[in-house]
Amino acid sequence: MLKTVNYQEFLDEHSNMALTNNRIPAEQYPYFNVKRGLRNSDGTGVLVGLTEIGDVTGYIVEEHEKIPVEGALRYRGISIDKLVAGFQASGRPGFEEASYLLLFGDLPTRKKLDQFNEILESSRKLPAGFVENMILEAPSRNIMNKLARSILALYSYDDDAEGRAITNVLRQCIELIARFPIMIAYAYQAKMHNYNKKSLYIHNPDPGLSTAENFLRLIRPNKEFTKLEAEILDLALVLHAEHGGGNNSTFTTHVVMSSDTDVYSAIAAAVGSLKGSKHGGxxxxxxxxxxxxxxxxxxxxxxxxxxxxxxxxxxxxxxxxxxxxxxxxxxxxxxxxxxxxxxxxxxxxxxxxxxxxxxxxxxxxxxxxxxxxxxxxxxxxxxxxxxxxxxxxxxxxxLGINPDLYTPIFAMARVAGWAAHILEEIVSGGRIMRPAYKAVCKRREYVPMEQRQQ
Known part of the structure; x- marks a missing residue:
């Protein structure tokens, strides 16, 4: 029978082994022409796919030379500047309109936008018992981790969680866009109550409010906000909703979805990616x-x-x-x-x-x-x-928003882009993503237990 193992000593000893046996000499990467970080030697991204959803421009390449230019961002071919100017000129929120554009590829008519808003409003309500059992009963110090867990939990409440018909995937995507603000706000309230010893405020979303307005209502004890506060949060959501297929979290969505998994798994994986300090943090x-x-x-x-x-x-x-x-x-x-x-x-x-x-x-x-x-x-x-x-x-x-919510707000916006890319992957992908890693370890013989050196 083994004696009691000192866990910390075991970790300390074996961490050195883990460091030594996982270190690859830096010079081997250029030797084998490895595109580290999926970047070319000039810093441009390795081309791995095509998309009609988001277009990010920061330079042009002429005769193999990278030439800096003023930045441009387009959603479905429409300049972000003109998209923003359009809804701001009419004094209406823009996130719902941008989400419609990303999902369906065209700007909505007034009637279509009203219908979309109505569907979002009806989809915001979480399943019975979800708030109590999935959020309040198991709070997390990090809201992004809580968000990922909540997304995966929604799978259990979906009667057709694995269905890949476009109508079903659209339903799932719209429900996730609608529910992200609610799950984030409640996860924040649970975190503040359990770990910061603050009062617990669980407000219901107001059907007549936009995504940005509802979020401010849900995170504030008095549910109050100004028109300008809602406008600038709405603008931030629009600007963060999409950024091409190559950013880490959106690429994660494509990679995971290409394996023919379910929507909840792909979106949860994207949240894990966005959490990183080199990305959404x-x-x-x-x-x-x-x-x-x-x-x-x-x-x-x-x-x-x-x-x-x-x-x-x-x-x-x-x-x-x-x-x-x-x-x-x-x-x-x-x-x-x-x-x-x-x-x-x-x-x-x-x-x-x-x-x-x-x-x-x-x-x-x-x-x-x-x-x-x-x-x-x-x-x-x-x-x-x-x-x-x-x-x-x-x-x-x-705006008085707690730093714990900065990256979740990013996720609340970007889920619209992720959803659009999921649809594109299902319709136009067709192949599981499987890049190559070259093995550079030396071949060696198996050593029987009694001959191994300690």
Missing amino acids: ANNKVVAMMENFKENIKDWNDLDEVERYLEKVINKEAYDKTGLVYGLGHAVYTKSDPRAIILYDKLNELAKEKGVMDEVQLYRNVEKLGPEVFKRVKNNDKIISANVDFYSGFIYKI
Whole structure:
């Protein structure tokens, strides 16, 4: 009989083995022409699929040369700028309209949009007992993990969970778009009650409100919000709803769905991807970094002082000493991120209403000086600009939204894009995704137990 094992000692000893036996020399990757991160040597993405849903442009390639251009984002071929201008001019929320466009490929008529809104409203209600048994009884410290668990739990309440007919998949996708805000809000309330010892508020969604309005209603104890608050959250949802097929979480959706699994499994996997700090968790990092800047820069309007502190950050002498200025730079966008530009314009309205224009100026100074300092300190000509994460977290902070909700809000928006890509994968995919990994381990003989060296 084995003696009692010290678990921690076992882990400490074997972690060294895990590190040693999983380390592949960096030089082997270029030797075998491996596209690490599915990136080409010039930083462009490896082409693995086609899509008609989202188009992200940040550069053009001419004669094998990558040329930076102003960023552009299109949903089903329609410029995000014109889409936003269209619904804002009419004073109506845009997330539902954008979701319809992504799912069905065309802009809705007034009648079709009203029908879609009615279906979303009727789909928001969670199954009987779901809130109590699946959310309140098992709260989580991380809302994204709770969201993934809740998505998988919905499978058990679906009489046709495995059905892959388009009508059935559409139903599942629409229900998930409708229910994400509710599950996120209730998971947040459960987390705050159980781990932060706050009062528990479980409000019912209001059938007459938009997705953004309902979410603000559900997360606030008094259920109150202003028109401008709802407008800017709605805008953030529209801007985050889709970003092409190559971003990590959407690609995850394609990979998982290509195996002919169910919709709930694919969406839950996408949530797990989005949770990562290199993907959907980036806006939290921006807010934390800017709080550090506020503490260490005395005069936020002094460009020289801002520049000096940026130098320290990029030289790994300040903040988290990674050398990164979070919110600057993007995998595709170079000269500009159209989402950041659109969001900033609305941010000014909110900042004036909330009296935080001085803080906005600090953000603007960092946005302006960051690329210049990076170029000088790193002696690097790479063109970078502020991405949408640079301002989205700040907007949520001004709205009084807890940082625990920043990435879940991203998921609440992006589920519309994931759903559209699921439909595209079912209709046009047809093959399970199966890229290759080259084995570089040396071949060796099996050693009998009694001959193994300890």
